[in-house]
Amino acid sequence: MPVDQRRINGPEVSVPYHIYSDFDKKSDKEKHDFSKRSDKRTDNEMRKIFLKTGIVSQAKGSAYIEIGNTKVVCSVFDPRELSNKNGYCMQGEIYCEFKFAPFSCQKRKIHQQNAEEKQYSLILQRALEPAVCLHEFPNFQVDVYVMVLDNAGSSLAAAIMAASTALANAGVPMFGLVTASTIGIYGNHYLMDPTDTEEGICNTQPDNEDDFNHGIITLASLPQHNQISEVFLIGSIDTNTINQATEILTAANKDICPVLQQCLVKTIMKLHNEKK
Amino acid sequence: MAETVLSSGEKIFILHGIDAILSFLQFCNYKADFRNDGRRRCEYRSMEIETKLMPQTHGSARLHIGNTDILVGIKVELDIPHADKPNEGKLEFFVDWYVILLMVIIVVIECLVFFINFQIIIFSATATPAFEGKGGDDLATEISNVLTAAYQTRNAFDLKTLCILPHKKCWKIYVDVLILQCGGNLFDAVGIAVKAALNSTEIPKITAATLDGGEPDIELSDDSYDCIQLDTNISKERNFVLYLKYEIYIGDNYIVDPTLEEEVCSTSSIVMSILPNGKISSVVKLGYGSIQFNTFTKMLQMGEIIGLKLNKTLMDVLKEETQFGRQRRIFGFLK
Structure with a gap:
């Protein structure tokens, strides 16, 4: 990958010091104490959501979302004409760029998108595409830029919601709003809206158990149409557990929808x- | 995906074959689902697979399914483990395109057989516009991301087996996927080919690994045939690799193993990877359409059944192939 010469990229190889801290030396049992969650939530409880539009004055539409400590800002720009490489395009396009701020995670991120961020960009795009009336702006492209300012878990879900609110705020014709939520699965525990430490735990399998469900599911849906617009699952989970988890997630997505709607109504009223 | 232009009539033909004709025939109590190549909805095209065909690699496989042609080469090299995972090795996937129009090959073959490889490289980017620049890049990123996601869990691939000396030395496996021809269903084809290639991978045997004054010192076996087969390395009988399955969703019905034409007709698809123990290690939705909740559940269940069946067949075939031993004739590209 080409390195941007104009930026100071810091030392080539550096590691966060956290990996040497005492936390990793604790036994697995202590780390995976699921009788209570660190922020005193129950397993099914989501963190509080704060949502605001019009945060970036330069952009056509923008939104800022906070889910607990996760902070995401998104801006949507005016449609611009596609460069005519493949001839006239009957459908419009959405271009999404997902980026973690360099200081947002425990490990510092470089300015270029890494593989994970590129993948999240594509997921974001596919989550939004079913909701946008692409035929309304043929041969034009709408740019969506998402920046995670602080990653405290479920940042992809937050990004999807921020982007859908920003698109609506920008006046892009849409079929409905997209809401998304994340669930972490660890054995019998379904952790709704996991924090970053919980995500880390759900991603690793305990050492001596082989037949163990673990993983993370992010589900984006169009609650007004009862449709799933994107699923992203990672881990090792059996089908029944997935079905249960998706049911929980679709219900949660329906519950979140009024938050987005109210936020948009407030913007219009203002x-x-x-x-x- | 690759540029295939279909008229609306052709699209309707394909869609109705899968969808509308079925309901009519069901009414007559006649069970059939037709696809434009005569298959049923949950039927695969026949596959041809060959492993260990590239002498320079540590493991390789070539898969032919329909018009899709995939070549996977695996290289194993020494590396230093990540600081946060000191006793794990590394596994990386790279996907590359060499897509060529059939016409180009024919012309080249007629001119001069020796130049085929050379010409392929020149024509690759210009042949199919969709693969040019970003479009192809996106799909390649997508495929390697899906592979990375699928192999992430310890159930699928235990990276700890690749560790030689914690903090100091580990094996790094490079999985390079080359797409020679695209005839639809790339995800499945790549998934199966990668699985077969990993299954055939042999890692050189290390006879001694010591720390000499803080510096790692590694001694390899003198006999180059003295290798460790990757899967026997794993303590349990369970096979580490899994396989990806691709379902594409057209109208109200879903099909597996779509051809290029069927992919053009579909609005969305689900890619899932199934472990040999029946668990699912990754699910991603692709395409611009959305899916109903019920359909999604049905697809997952169907995917699990087909995935396990295909996995078993593939493992049987690979076992049969290894039984031929080193005397096996390698077909490669001469067929």
Whole structure:
């Protein structure tokens, strides 16, 4: 990958010091104490959501979302014409760029997108595409930029919701809103809206158990149409558990939808009052 | 995906074959689902697979399914483990395109047989516009990401077996996938080929690994045939590799192993990877459409059944192949 010469990229190889801290030396049992979650939530409880539009004045539409400590900002820009490489395109396109801020995670991220961020960009794009009336702006492209300012878990779900709100805020024609949520699975535990440490735990399998369900599912859906717009599962989970988890997630997505709607109504009301 | 232009009539033909005709025939109590190549919805095309065909690699496989042609080469090299995972090795996937229009090959063959390889490289980018630049890049990223996701869990591949000296030395496995021809269903083909290639991978045997004044010192076996087969390395009988399955969803019905034409007609698809123990290690939805919850559940169940069946067949075939031993004739590209 080409390195941007104009930026100072820091030392080539550096590691966060956390990996040498005492936490990793604790036995697995202590780390995986699921009788209570670190932020006193129950397994089925989501963190509180704060959502605001119009945060970036330069952009056509923008949104800022906070889920617990996860903070994501998203901006949507005016449609621009596609460069005519493949001839006239009957459908419009959405271009998504997902980026973790360099300081957002425990390990510092470089300015270029890494493989994970590229994958998240594609997932974001596919989560939004079913919701946007692509035929309304043929041969045009809408750019969606998402920046995670602070990653405290479930940042992909937060990004999807921020992007869908920002698209609506930008006035892009849509069939409905997209909501998303994440669930972490560890054995018999279904951890709704996991934090970053919980995500780490759900991603690793305990050493001496082979037949063990673990993993993370992110599900984006269109609650107004009862459709799934994107699923992203990683781990090792049996089919029944997946089915149960997706049911929980679709229900959660339905519950979140009014938050997005109210936020948009508030924006419109504000605009209306200003005009008066 | 690759550029295949279909008229709306052709699209309707394909879609109705899968969808509408079925309901009519069911009414007559006649069970049949037709696809444009005569297959049923959950039927695969026949596959041809050959492993250990590249002498320079540590493991390789070539898979032919329909018009899709995949070549996988595996290289094993020494590396230093990640600081946060000191007793794990590394596994990386790279996907590359060499897509060529059939016409180009024919012309080249007629001119000069010796130049085939040379010409392929020149024509690769210009042949199919969709693969040019970003479009092809996106799909290649997608495939390698899906592979990385699928092999992430310890159930699928135990990276600890690749560790030689914790903190100091480990094996790094490079899985290089070369797509020679695309005839639809790339994800499945790549998944199966990677599985077969990993299954045939032999890692050189290390006779001694010591720390000499803090510096790692490794001694390899003198006999180059003295290798460790990757899967026997794993303590349990369970095979580490899994396989990816691709279902594409057209209209209200879903099909497996789509051809290029069927892929053009579909709005969304689900890619899932199934472990030999029946668990699912990754699910991703592709395409611009959305899916109903019920269909998604049905697809998962069907995927599990087909995945396990295909996995068993593949393992049987690979076992049969290894029984031929080193005297086996390698076909390669001369067929």
